[in-house]
Amino acid sequence: MAWSTRELANLAGTTVNTIRHYHRLGLLDVPEREYNGYKQYEVRHLVRLLRIRRLVSLGVPLSQIGEVSAGGDSTTDALVEVDAELAARIEGLQRARSDIAAVLRDSAPADTPAGFESVASRLSEADSSIIHIYRQLYDEDAMADLRNMVDADTDAVGNEIAALPANADEIARQQLANRLAPVLARNMIDYPWLTNPAAHLSKSPHITQQTFIEAMVELYNPAQLDVLVRASVLAHEQLLDPNDENGVGR
Structure with a gap:
């Protein structure tokens, strides 16, 4: 079984442009082309793409995906750093929700200074x-x-x-x-x-x-x-x- 770029993108729930971007970064191997010039992706490409998407969903920067997916020594440190960034983002979102609630409660202008x-x-x-x-x-x-x-x-x-x-x-x-x-x-x-x-x-x-x-x-x-x-x-x-x-x- 082989898939075109668009078919692979649909299977992985991503876009053709994203796949091409991963190619440029060297995260995803470029498959051989058929006689008609079209790329033909195999199961190994699909699995690799799904692994990349999994790490992206965890918040791992694209620049670190190669090291993390390879299970390098910096994997733990990278994940701890990502977790800290996510915690900060969650805190910021919770603070924003609290501020919005205060604006709505007091019918204040949206750009009122916090507090x-x-x-x-x-x-x-x-x-x-x-x-x-x-x-x-x-x-x-x-x-x-x-x-x-x-x-x-x-x-x-x-x-x-x-x-x-x-x-x-x-x-x-x-x-x-x-x-x-x-x-x-x-x-x-x-x-x-x-x-x-x-x-x-x-x-x-x-x-x-x-x-x-x-x-x-x-x-x-x-x-x-x-x-x-x-x-x-x-x-x-x-x-x-x-x-x-x-x-x-x-």
Whole structure:
């Protein structure tokens, strides 16, 4: 019994192009051709092809199939490595399913930063963008704390800052800064690492600072940045003053 390339592909549940690819890689011998020029595959080719497909189904890279199928010394190491990669992929898929469930549960935008689905409605476009960037700069503990900060902030000041036009007047800026400062001061008390985040950085301090500055300038207009800077200064002053009227000093 002999089969054509297409017949062999159908038997093995693969494609003609896949068989030709295996030929090019030297994984599958090229059979002799008949007088009409067509390749004629035998049982040994079918068995070899099925063995290759079995290893592919296990996740063995094509570059390692020759060694693994030959039972070489590196077979065990190769399989252990493949198993570790599969475990990582499974973990990633499970995490993706969990994130999708959170997005659906909270009716959040699909591109909401992971972990912030339930508070997505409180985030401006700029806030959501900066949180995405934070996830590349800070560790998971820091992101969990940030999520708690957003959850605890029930004041509408964030929305007002988001709506602040670039040409906002002095009075509007100062009023917003005055309202935001106690919130920032309270966060600094509850999460002391905010004043010295080195232990929570996933990138170098230089890269973190440079990325943070560039992101803030790009994502917030001049008036919003002015409010954030003023509020930060006021928050630090309130922390230094144990008798501040907002009661956040220490």
